[in-house]
Amino acid sequence: MPTTHDTDHTYKILELVGSSDKSIEAAIENAVTRASKTIREMKWFEVVQTRGHIEDNKVRHYQVTLRVGFTLE
Amino acid sequence: MPTTHDTDHTYKILELVGSSDKSIEAAIENAVTRASKTIREMKWFEVVQTRGHIEDNKVRHYQVTLRVGFTLE
Amino acid sequence: MPTTHDTDHTYKILELVGSSDKSIEAAIENAVTRASKTIREMKWFEVVQTRGHIEDNKVRHYQVTLRVGFTLE
Amino acid sequence: MPTTHDTDHTYKILELVGSSDKSIEAAIENAVTRASKTIREMKWFEVVQTRGHIEDNKVRHYQVTLRVGFTLE
Amino acid sequence: MPTTHDTDHTYKILELVGSSDKSIEAAIENAVTRASKTIREMKWFEVVQTRGHIEDNKVRHYQVTLRVGFTLE
Amino acid sequence: MPTTHDTDHTYKILELVGSSDKSIEAAIENAVTRASKTIREMKWFEVVQTRGHIEDNKVRHYQVTLRVGFTLE
Amino acid sequence: MPTTHDTDHTYKILELVGSSDKSIEAAIENAVTRASKTIREMKWFEVVQTRGHIEDNKVRHYQVTLRVGFTLE
Amino acid sequence: MPTTHDTDHTYKILELVGSSDKSIEAAIENAVTRASKTIREMKWFEVVQTRGHIEDNKVRHYQVTLRVGFTLE
Amino acid sequence: MPTTHDTDHTYKILELVGSSDKSIEAAIENAVTRASKTIREMKWFEVVQTRGHIEDNKVRHYQVTLRVGFTLE
Amino acid sequence: MPTTHDTDHTYKILELVGSSDKSIEAAIENAVTRASKTIREMKWFEVVQTRGHIEDNKVRHYQVTLRVGFTLE
Amino acid sequence: MPTTHDTDHTYKILELVGSSDKSIEAAIENAVTRASKTIREMKWFEVVQTRGHIEDNKVRHYQVTLRVGFTLE
Amino acid sequence: MPTTHDTDHTYKILELVGSSDKSIEAAIENAVTRASKTIREMKWFEVVQTRGHIEDNKVRHYQVTLRVGFTLE
Numbered sequence: 001m002p003t004t005h006d007t008d009h010t011y012k013i014l015e016l017v018g019s020s021d022k023s024i025e026a027a028i029e030n031a032v033t034r035a036s037k038t039i040r041e042m043k044w045f046e047v048v049q050t051r052g053h054i055e056d057n058k059v060r061h062y063q064v065t066l067r068v069g070f071t072l073e
Numbered sequence: 074m075p076t077t078h079d080t081d082h083t084y085k086i087l088e089l090v091g092s093s094d095k096s097i098e099a100a101i102e103n104a105v106t107r108a109s110k111t112i113r114e115m116k117w118f119e120v121v122q123t124r125g126h127i128e129d130n131k132v133r134h135y136q137v138t139l140r141v142g143f144t145l146e
Numbered sequence: 147m148p149t150t151h152d153t154d155h156t157y158k159i160l161e162l163v164g165s166s167d168k169s170i171e172a173a174i175e176n177a178v179t180r181a182s183k184t185i186r187e188m189k190w191f192e193v194v195q196t197r198g199h200i201e202d203n204k205v206r207h208y209q210v211t212l213r214v215g216f217t218l219e
Numbered sequence: 220m221p222t223t224h225d226t227d228h229t230y231k232i233l234e235l236v237g238s239s240d241k242s243i244e245a246a247i248e249n250a251v252t253r254a255s256k257t258i259r260e261m262k263w264f265e266v267v268q269t270r271g272h273i274e275d276n277k278v279r280h281y282q283v284t285l286r287v288g289f290t291l292e
Numbered sequence: 293m294p295t296t297h298d299t300d301h302t303y304k305i306l307e308l309v310g311s312s313d314k315s316i317e318a319a320i321e322n323a324v325t326r327a328s329k330t331i332r333e334m335k336w337f338e339v340v341q342t343r344g345h346i347e348d349n350k351v352r353h354y355q356v357t358l359r360v361g362f363t364l365e
Numbered sequence: 366m367p368t369t370h371d372t373d374h375t376y377k378i379l380e381l382v383g384s385s386d387k388s389i390e391a392a393i394e395n396a397v398t399r400a401s402k403t404i405r406e407m408k409w410f411e412v413v414q415t416r417g418h419i420e421d422n423k424v425r426h427y428q429v430t431l432r433v434g435f436t437l438e
Numbered sequence: 439m440p441t442t443h444d445t446d447h448t449y450k451i452l453e454l455v456g457s458s459d460k461s462i463e464a465a466i467e468n469a470v471t472r473a474s475k476t477i478r479e480m481k482w483f484e485v486v487q488t489r490g491h492i493e494d495n496k497v498r499h500y501q502v503t504l505r506v507g508f509t510l511e
Numbered sequence: 512m513p514t515t516h517d518t519d520h521t522y523k524i525l526e527l528v529g530s531s532d533k534s535i536e537a538a539i540e541n542a543v544t545r546a547s548k549t550i551r552e553m554k555w556f557e558v559v560q561t562r563g564h565i566e567d568n569k570v571r572h573y574q575v576t577l578r579v580g581f582t583l584e
Numbered sequence: 585m586p587t588t589h590d591t592d593h594t595y596k597i598l599e600l601v602g603s604s605d606k607s608i609e610a611a612i613e614n615a616v617t618r619a620s621k622t623i624r625e626m627k628w629f630e631v632v633q634t635r636g637h638i639e640d641n642k643v644r645h646y647q648v649t650l651r652v653g654f655t656l657e
Numbered sequence: 658m659p660t661t662h663d664t665d666h667t668y669k670i671l672e673l674v675g676s677s678d679k680s681i682e683a684a685i686e687n688a689v690t691r692a693s694k695t696i697r698e699m700k701w702f703e704v705v706q707t708r709g710h711i712e713d714n715k716v717r718h719y720q721v722t723l724r725v726g727f728t729l730e
Numbered sequence: 731m732p733t734t735h736d737t738d739h740t741y742k743i744l745e746l747v748g749s750s751d752k753s754i755e756a757a758i759e760n761a762v763t764r765a766s767k768t769i770r771e772m773k774w775f776e777v778v779q780t781r782g783h784i785e786d787n788k789v790r791h792y793q794v795t796l797r798v799g800f801t802l803e
Numbered sequence: 804m805p806t807t808h809d810t811d812h813t814y815k816i817l818e819l820v821g822s823s824d825k826s827i828e829a830a831i832e833n834a835v836t837r838a839s840k841t842i843r844e845m846k847w848f849e850v851v852q853t854r855g856h857i858e859d860n861k862v863r864h865y866q867v868t869l870r871v872g873f874t875l876e
Contacts, residue, residue, distance in 0.1 A: 010618040011601035013649070017084035017142065023536050025826050028855070029862055034083040034145055036860035045862070047853040050558040052539070054579070057547035059540050059556075065086070068857070069601065072618055090595035090653060096171050098242050101271070102278050107594040107656055109276035118278070120269040123193040125174070127214070130182035132175050132191070138597070141273070156472040157455035159503070163303035163361065169244050180302040180364055196266040198247070200287070203255035205248050205264070211305070215455060218472055229399040230382035232430070236522035236580065253521040253583055284524070288382060291399055309449035309507065315682050317388050320417070321424050326448040326510055328422035337424070339415040342704040344685070346725070349693035351686050351702070357451070360419070375545040376528035378576070390680050393709070394716055401714035410716070412707040433711070434528065437545055461609050463753050466782070467789050474787035483789070485780040488631040490612070492652070495620035497613050497629070506784070534828050561850040563831070565871070568839035570832050570848070607755050634777040636758070638798070641766035643759050643775070667764040668747035670795070674814035674872060691813040691875055722816070726747065729764055740837040741820035743868070799820065802837055 009071040014039065015048070019063045024050055027064040035068060042070040082144040087112065088121070092136045097123055100137040108141060115143040155217040160185065161194070165209045170196055173210040181214060188216040228290040233258065234267070238282045243269055246283040254287060261289040301363040306331065307340070311355045316342055319356040327360060334362040374436040379404065380413070384428045389415055392429040400433060407435040447509040452477065453486070457501045462488055465502040473506060480508040520582040525550065526559070530574045535561055538575040546579060553581040593655040598623065599632070603647045608634055611648040619652060626654045666728040671696065672705070676720045681707055684721040692725060699727040739801040744769065745778070749793045754780055757794040765798060772800040812874040817842065818851070822866045827853055830867040838871060845873040 018031025032042065049065040091104025105115065121138040164177025178188065194211040237250025251261065268284040310323025324334065341357040383396025397407065414430040456469025470480065486503040529542025543553065560576040602615025616626065632649040675688025689699065706722040748761025762772065779795040821834025835845065851868040 010603070010615050012619075013599035013601065015086035015088075015140070015599075017086065019083070023534075023826075025862070025865070031083050032857055032860060032862060035085075042857040042860065044857060045855050052556050054543055054553040054555060057543060057553065059536070059543060062536070067599070088597035088599075088651070090597065092594070096169075096242075098278070098281070104594050105273055105276060105278060108596075110656075115273040115276065117273060118271050125191050127178055127188040127190060130178060130188065132171070132178060135171070156457070156469050158473075159453035159455065161305035161307075161359075161453075163305065165302070169242075177302050181304075183364075198264050200251055200261040200263060203251060203261065205244070205251060208244070213453070218475075229384070229396050231400075232380035232382065234380075234524035234526075234578070236524065238521070250521050254523075256583075286380070291402075307451035307453075307505070309451065311448070315388075315680075317424070317427070323448050324419055324422060324424060327450075329510075334419040334422065336419060337417050344702050346689055346699040346701060349689060349699065351682070351689060354682070375530070375542050377546075378526035378528065380526075388680075390716070390719070397711055397714060397716060407711040407714065409711060410709050432526070461607075461753075463789070463792070470784055470787060470789060480784040480787065482784060483782050490629050492616055492626040492628060495616060495626065497609070497616060500609070534826075563848050565835055565845040565847060568835060568845065570828070570835060573828070607753075636775050638762055638772040638774060641762060641772065643755070643762055646755070667749070667761050669765075670745035670747065672745075672816035672818075672870070674816065676813070688813050692815075724745070740822070740834050742838075743818035743820065745818075797818070802840075 011069040014068045017065045019061050021061040024062050027062045039070050044069045084142040087141045090138045092134050094134040097135050100135045112143050117142045157215040160214045163211045165207050167207040170208050173208045190215045230288040233287045236284045238280050240280040243281050246281045258289050263288045303361040306360045309357045311353050313353040316354050319354045331362050336361045376434040379433045382430045384426050386426040389427050392427045404435050409434045449507040452506045455503045457499050459499040462500050465500045482507045522580040525579045528576045530572050532572040535573050538573045555580045595653040598652045601649045603645050605645040608646050611646045623654050628653045668726040671725045674722045676718050678718040681719050684719045696727050701726045741799040744798045747795045749791050751791040754792050757792045769800050774799045814872040817871045820868045822864050824864040827865050830865045847872045
């Protein structure tokens with residue numbers, strides 16, 4: 001929850017859902033990687049919810065909802 | 074709250090407020106219809122808040138805040 | 147969640163529970179109609195909770211808790 | 220939120236998701252009807268979340284998560 | 293959380309803080325007794341918060357915030 | 366909120382409402398006693414909500430909603 | 439969140455929305471001043487929500503929702 | 512948070528606590544595996560809380576509380 | 585929390601973080617001013633969180649997270 | 658929730674879990690008594706969570722999590 | 731909500747209540763100043779609650795509850 | 804959420820933020836390890852928030868806020 005030193009920026013917050021069949025961390029990284037195609041200057045994220053899909057009694061993938069902050073240049 | 078089978082997508086979540094003088098369902102549908110002018114591939118919504126306006130002691134319209142998820146293609 | 151243009155008023159918020167055997171909207175309207183006997187100038191409402199009663203495996207009525215704002219004239 | 224007069228019962232609370240392509244109320248009723256196949260003596264419900272599915276820019280169905288209370292006889 | 297059978301009433305909800313140096317239950321009862329001087333037909337309550345005051349390293353009194361529902365006759 | 370030492374178990378959580386005309390603690394105990402007829406190996410509980418019924422300006426009974434955890438043997 | 443020393447009182451809590459074009463503090467004070475026309479013995483307040491209205495890309499006024507406690511004499 | 516395409520089902524939600532000394536993901540999978548002995552057709556899960564036990568200044572195991580949805584066939 | 589009279593609009597909600605070394609109000613205004621470069625027709629805001637940065641035992645700046653509603657024309 | 662008259666103090670808030678096999682109130686008092694060995698000038702508390710342990714189908718003890726405020730002298 | 735660049739630190743979070751008869755900002759600053767007598771290296775704060783005391787129908791002082799993060803050196 | 808068998812202890816809860824560039828679990832373990840320099844007898848933790856820092860479109864580190872309970876000996 002610490003605040004950044006970049007006090008002059010205004011941040012915009014975007015909400016994303018990423019998924020992975022490996023881990024919660026990979027789902028977060030997939031969302032960030034995908035978002036980077038259109039958004040520059042992402043600075044931080046916050047996990048809002050962790051969910052997933054079950055198939056044949058196994059976790060098939062994790063789905064993580066993120067709030068991602070990026071600077072308005 | 075079920076999760077979709079489309080595990081390869083990253084979703085982006087948008088927050089909208091729709092309104093209707095008829096019903097809560099119509100307010101939801103109005104928001105989705107209006108958003109479809111600029112957003113493709115909306116997949117699901119979640120009601121965040123239901124509010125409304127009162128005039129002459131009658132409900133004049135319903136206002137429903139939605140989180141809408143759509144795939145980043 | 148939009149704010150009104152009537153910026154000079156102070157609002158008082160009242161909490162009510164209305165009920166109906168027809169729909170959530172009718173329960174809201176019943177609460178507003180009943181409250182209008184003693185309160186003038188109701189401007190908006192917000193749904194706090196939606197509940198109901200089940201009898202013989204059917205929904206017998208809906209009960210909706212509202213916060214209702216009215217101007218202190 | 221009112222409490223019942225049946226003070227001698229212990230209630231058990233079950234969480235269900237019902238769906239309907241018509242309305243929020245129909246989704247609630249579908250969940251209650253389906254649950255009545257195995258649960259007797261359902262007394263009340265509380266809406267936890269209202270969500271839905273969008274297809275071709277239209278709401279295809281509503282999904283309502285309910286907490287349902289029934290007496291342990 | 294069960295709902296009452298009195299489906300025709302509209303309820304108004306009042307928020308009160310009662311206190312007692314004996315117990316949480318006594319603080320609830322004191323609030324109800326005091327409110328009964330001006331409010332008839334109280335039907336149910338819900339505990340919102342339980343707090344208290346400490347003096348000389350002892351709990352001097354409990355303060356319980358209640359939402360109380362009563363029928364609008 | 367401490368965690369148990371029994372790390373090998375999977376817990377299932379059940380939600381119950383117990384009632385008593387005496388105290389909050391008695392309502393909790395009544396729920397646990399009643400549930401013990403069908404559930405073995407209950408290990409812990411957590412109070413979700415404390416409510417009650419008022420009659421003739423007196424608290425007639427307390428209703429406590431509990432989450433109860435028990436081991437899946 | 440500290441508790442008062444006035445342990446004998448029962449408090450009633452009122453919810454108000456005050457507004458000001460100057461500051462959050464002025465919106466709080468306007469609500470308290472307006473409420474003092476009909477309520478004596480207000481003791482404390484708690485900010486529930488801070489909102490506002492934007493016009494021509496400027497904050498036109500702040501709207502602060504307060505819970506205000508006063509003693510039932 | 513996406514919704515499934517299986518719109519005809521009613522879901523029941525079960526709450527479980529799984530544990531693992533390895534990772535949060537393993538605790539989730541252990542809960543799902545254990546539950547599969549008695550529940551068929553689990554479709555999705557949602558993480559409610561992540562906790563754990565500390566021994567000798569090390570994390571001894573993770574405990575993850577899940578809400579698991581399965582279809583009522 | 586009052587609702588606007590402009591019932592025909594659909595609102596989109598944007599989440600922003602503004603900062604200021606002077607006051608909470610200035611942080612709000614900085615966010616609104618910065619956002620106005622790309623967004624027209626902002627109508628209202630709601631404070632989600634108030635945070636800040638401390639340096640040499642002094643508050644160096646305030647950071648306010650806002651939800652801002654604007655009409656989809 | 659009332660505020661104290663001691664406006665010049667800065668309070669520090671400590672979070673504690675107390676337990677008792679008798680009652681919720683005794684668990685609160687045990688936490689306060691134990692904390693008084695190292696903390697002076699405790700002024701108020703707030704209940705965050707009420708939990709407990711079940712053994713042989715009986716409540717073995719109550720565990721109450723408190724936030725306790727004390728003045729920084 | 732942005733995160734700092736100082737990724738190697740572990741933060742400890744302290745909860746404080748500061749007060750001021752002038753403004754919310756001054757209450758925050760008073761808490762930080764007072765805490766600096768015993769805590770070094772405070773980095774950020776987050777407002778948890780804003781409250782206050784009313785006397786003679788005027789706001790006598792503001793009380794702001796803060797979570798303050800500081801590095802464990 | 805299970806409770807421990809150690810019913811005679813009073814727990815104190817500390818809030819910490821740990822970080823790691825590897826995983827959420829490693830961030831938790833780093834916080835516990837660092838805290839163990841000054842705190843003995845830590846018994847359990849609960850994840851309050853999971854956040855992180857993004858640099859060059861990659862997750863640079865995870866930051867996990869924990870509540871950690873330890874016995875007051």
